[in-house]
Amino acid sequence: DAMVIQNPRYQVTQFGKPVTLSCSQTLNHNVMYWYQQKSSQAPKLLFHYYDKDFNNEADTPDNFQSRRPNTSFCFLDIRSPGLGDAAMYLCATSRVRAYNEQFFGPGTRLTVL
Amino acid sequence: AQKVTQAQTEISVVEKEDVTLDCVYETRDTTYYLFWYKQPPSGELVFLIRRNSFDEQNEISGRYSWNFQKSTSSFNFTITASQVVDSAVYFCALSEAEGAQKLVFGQGTRLTINP
Numbered sequence: 001d002a003m004v005i006q007n008p009r010y011q012v013t014q015f016g017k018p019v020t021l022s023c024s025q026t027l028n029h030n031v032m033y034w035y036q037q038k039s040s041q042a043p044k045l046l047f048h049y050y051d052k053d054f055n056n057e058a059d060t061p062d063n064f065q066s067r068r069p070n071t072s073f074c075f076l077d078i079r080s081p082g083l084g085d086a087a088m089y090l091c092a093t094s095r096v097r098a099y100n101e102q103f104f105g106p107g108t109r110l111t112v113l
Numbered sequence: 114a115q116k117v118t119q120a121q122t123e124i125s126v127v128e129k130e131d132v133t134l135d136c137v138y139e140t141r142d143t144t145y146y147l148f149w150y151k152q153p154p155s156g157e158l159v160f161l162i163r164r165n166s167f168d169e170q171n172e173i174s175g176r177y178s179w180n181f182q183k184s185t186s187s188f189n190f191t192i193t194a195s196q197v198v199d200s201a202v203y204f205c206a207l208s209e210a211e212g213a214q215k216l217v218f219g220q221g222t223r224l225t226i227n228p
């Protein structure tokens with residue numbers, strides 16, 4: 001089945017220790033998104049890639065970076081995780097038009113000790 | 114600026130009851146898209162429905178139905194004869210018409226269906 005895969009599902013890191021979350025897709029979609037979702041809150045868009053074009057949200061902290069080496073893979077790097085970065089991180093993909101629904105992965109739950 | 118409001122934070126009903134989840138949106142765009150997503154305890158958001166701003170037809174899919182009214186800027190979601198498996202957080206979302214889809218989510222409604 002075509003899908004969005006996120007690894008790992010659970011990630012524990014230490015305060016200040018860099019961490020990378022990965023997302024892959026078999027849908028061949030142009031657009032890939034990273035969302036942060038804190039407990040009992042709505043997902044918050046961090047950035048998205050439209051093919052290789054990177055689009056950062058204005059309020060995304062510099063601590064968050066992303067890479068998309070090819071169509072299938074996208075990575076979220078958190079350079080110096082703080083306690084406030086503990087959250088569920090959701091990856092999503094879509095075809096390029098605004099009316100197309102997004103397909104979400106299962107998420108990676110990040111714990112910062 | 115676009116905004117989505119889901120005033121009901123939590124709803125709890127007994128199985129087989131009908132339940133309606135409210136969604137009110139704000140946008141200055143004349144063309145826009147509205148979505149409902151379901152987030153079960155497993156965490157993955159699942160797409161349920163899309164509506165564009167020019168299509169005010171209501172839709173029914175099995176036990177699910179959606180009522181879109183531009184006059185009140187609302188896009189409400191009704192589950193008929195609810196089941197325990199319907200328990201989840203439901204998000205209403207709005208996207209602008211141009212370019213890659215950037216979803217503005219409401220705060221979500223946590224729906225609990227009790228046996």
